[in-house]
Amino acid sequence: MNGFYYDASDESATDTLGRVLADVLPPGTTIALRGTLGAGKTRLTQAIAEGAGVDRGDVISPTFVLAREYHGRRTLYHIDAYRLHDEDEFEELGPDEYFESDGITLVEWADRVAGCLPKQRVEIDIDITGPTSRRFTVTAVGDRYAAVVAQCEKRVRE
Ligand SMILES: Nc1ncnc2c1ncn2[C@@H]1O[C@H](COP(=O)(O)OP(=O)(O)OP(=O)(O)O)[C@@H](O)[C@H]1O
Numbered sequence: 064m065n066g067f068y069y070d071a072s073d074e075s076a077t078d079t080l081g082r083v084l085a086d087v088l089p090p091g092t093t094i095a096l097r098g099t100l101g102a103g104k105t106r107l108t109q110a111i112a113e114g115a116g117v118d119r120g121d122v123i124s125p126t127f128v129l130a131r132e133y134h135g136r137r138t139l140y141h142i143d144a145y146r147l148h149d150e151d152e153f154e155e156l157g158p159d160e161y162f163e164s165d166g167i168t169l170v171e172w173a174d175r176v177a178g179c180l181p182k183q184r185v186e187i188d189i190d191i192t193g194p195t196s197r198r199f200t201v202t203a204v205g206d207r208y209a210a211v212v213a214q215c216e217k218r219v220r221e
């Protein structure tokens with residue numbers, strides 16, 4: 064597999080993953096977040112934001128806008144595809160502006176707009192493994208992120 068599993072036993076372990084991702088991922092990375100309601104897509108986004116020097120409390124899912132922006136040491140764009148009807152609606156909102164930016168773009172419910180996502184991306188699947196525990200499966204889709212994803216695995220296990 065072009066990626067790794069990370070078992071977080073609690074939210075502070077999720078924060079560790081977020082910190083590593085915020086440190087290691089290059090500008091222009093899109094992260095596709097997948098997982099059921101309450102899996103932790105927003106919580107992981109908060110962890111990444113905090114790792115990028117953004118106040119965690121600023122991170123709430125966008126509702127009336129396509130993307131929320133957070134500016135810290137890194138710029139983050141936060142998209143949530145949950146309320147969209149289909150990929151056409153998503154495309155009309157102009158997501159490429161974010162995908163082509165120098166920020167890190169996070170997409171919740173990425174599976175709903177899979178056909179619109181950059182071919183080169185990082186995918187993170189989240190499984191609920193217990194009341195406070197989550198399994199994060201981090202995968203490089205395309206060659207471009209294979210090395211950085213491997214670097215994330217190394218860092219997160221230190
Ligand atoms: N280790 C953990 N990592 C992340 N979240 C956790 C963990 N343990 C418990 N949680 C809880 O799980 C919930 C995750 O909610 P969150 O809003 O992030 O889910 P979501 O995937 O964004 O859901 P939605 O599809 O509704 O947007 C939070 O209440 C969080 O406190």
Ligand SMILES: [Mg+2]
Nearest residue numbers: 104105124171
């Ligand atoms: Mg959410």
